[in-house]
Amino acid sequence: MKPIATDVTDSTTRMAEMVTAQMDKPGFAIDAYFYRSHVIYQTELEQIVFKSWLYAGHVSQIPDSGDYFLFELGEDSIIVSRDDKGKVQAMHNICRHRGARVCEDMSGNRGSFVCPYHGWVYNIDGSLRAARDMEMLEDFSSDNYGLKPVRLEVFQGLMFINCDPDAADFRGPLEKMTVQLGAYDLANAKVADSKLYAVEANWKLCLENYLECYHCATSHRSYARIHTLKALAHKVKPINEAMWARADEVTGVPGIADAFYAYYGLASGFGACAYHSRYALYEGYLTGSEDGKPLAPLMGNMQGYDGGAGDFQMGPLSFMLNYPDHCVLYRFIPRGITQTDMEIVWFVNGDAEEGVDYDKGKLTRLWHSTAREDEFIIRRNSAGVNSHFFEPGPYHPEFEQMSMSFIKWYLDTLHRVSRP
Ligand code: FES
Numbered sequence: 001m002k003p004i005a006t007d008v009t010d011s012t013t014r015m016a017e018m019v020t021a022q023m024d025k026p027g028f029a030i031d032a033y034f035y036r037s038h039v040i041y042q043t044e045l046e047q048i049v050f051k052s053w054l055y056a057g058h059v060s061q062i063p064d065s066g067d068y069f070l071f072e073l074g075e076d077s078i079i080v081s082r083d084d085k086g087k088v089q090a091m092h093n094i095c096r097h098r099g100a101r102v103c104e105d106m107s108g109n110r111g112s113f114v115c116p117y118h119g120w121v122y123n124i125d126g127s128l129r130a131a132r133d134m135e136m137l138e139d140f141s142s143d144n145y146g147l148k149p150v151r152l153e154v155f156q157g158l159m160f161i162n163c164d165p166d167a168a169d170f171r172g173p174l175e176k177m178t179v180q181l182g183a184y185d186l187a188n189a190k191v192a193d194s195k196l197y198a199v200e201a202n203w204k205l206c207l208e209n210y211l212e213c214y215h216c217a218t219s220h221r222s223y224a225r226i227h228t229l230k231a232l233a234h235k236v237k238p239i240n241e242a243m244w245a246r247a248d249e250v251t252g253v254p255g256i257a258d259a260f261y262a263y264y265g266l267a268s269g270f271g272a273c274a275y276h277s278r279y280a281l282y283e284g285y286l287t288g289s290e291d292g293k294p295l296a297p298l299m300g301n302m303q304g305y306d307g308g309a310g311d312f313q314m315g316p317l318s319f320m321l322n323y324p325d326h327c328v329l330y331r332f333i334p335r336g337i338t339q340t341d342m343e344i345v346w347f348v349n350g351d352a353e354e355g356v357d358y359d360k361g362k363l364t365r366l367w368h369s370t371a372r373e374d375e376f377i378i379r380r381n382s383a384g385v386n387s388h389f390f391e392p393g394p395y396h397p398e399f400e401q402m403s404m405s406f407i408k409w410y411l412d413t414l415h416r417v418s419r420p
Pocket residue numbers: 095096097098099100115116117118119120
């Protein structure tokens with residue numbers, strides 16, 4: 001998408017007025033202003049993205065001391081590393097001298113990070129090891145100039161970061177899914193593949209799209225053949241109830257189907273969303289595969305195929321859809337006003353061998369094609385909402401209920417921060 005025009009009359013006052021006006025239209029899609037305004041985008045980064053818990057990566061990406069990778073969000077870069085004691089941590093990739101990035105390579109193994117500008121040297125845990133000739137400055141202490149830390153929480157092998165030092169607790173919300181997520185033993189799982197889709201659209205369009213399955217029947221033919229989420233709840237109630245009745249026994253995980261909802265406005269703390277529900281696959285489908293047959297060995301503690309899949313949210317922008325034999329993680333990260341990184345990560349059981357126990361192409365086919373289909377419709381959505389003649393219409397009361405919850409939380413947040 002081409003860069004959008006800048007509204008030179010835009011201001012925080014206008015933002016506050018637009019938020020109030022939009023709050024008076026609950027149930028309606030939001031005005032083009034929210035996708036176009038640079039004031040909005042800047043406020044979203046500061047007040048939402050940098051204060052939310054975000055999936056950063058899996059522990060298997062940095063198994064050894066000195067391993068690190070970069071997580072890029074907005075215009076920022078965060079280093080996630082494992083130190084000499086085996087501990088993982090996250091920090092800003094910004095030199096404490098005059099701000100150069102201290103690391104360019106997206107991943108690797110290092111003994112230190114050396115700033116390319118004036119050569120300050122940081123240990124792998126972010127502490128400052130050496131600042132050339134700075135002893136000339138009275139009172140200079142390297143203790144005061146380590147790379148700035150970023151909050152990090154590890155849960156069942158999944159690493160989450162939050163740029164806000166005062167962020168709400170995330171451990172509590174995550175622990176609510178100890179049983180349901182624990183079934184897959186993600187701490188010992190293997191990343192089979194990951195793909196990044198650079199979608200030319202505002203992050204909210206990507207998220208609103210993920211949160212509703214109204215478009216599934218029209219846009220995702222393969223997905224819709226397999227997953228009952230594409231239908232209204234009352235139409236697939238018997239299939240879901242039958243799956244819930246057998247889930248504990250077939251999977252061998254008591255409580256695997258227990259649902260809870262603490263997303264957006266329902267979350268226990270800002271940006272600490274968490275939900276889980278288990279929904280049924282249509283008869284004949286054991287997993288998310290074209291022919292319904294398994295794609296990989298059963299994961300973790302799973303003992304069988306119950307005809308269900310676990311739907312999870314962890315933080316406002318990260319999700320998982322977990323089948324008995326593989327798990328699919330979805331993450332959305334804003335990279336610009338009309339640019340979003342949509343990343344998918346496929347997990348299999350830790351000891352599964354590619355080419356022997358699973359075929360990577362088959363494993364990733366459904367969600368790769370679903371992501372391409374989403375990209376196709378989101379780009380068109382972006383072109384339409386950026387038109388001067390766009391007038392938002394009503395959300396579907398059931399299918400788009402989660403998109404509405406997100407928008408309500410989003411507007412409430414902007415309202416709270418835009419008041420004088
Ligand atoms: S900016 Fe890094 S050493 Fe000067």
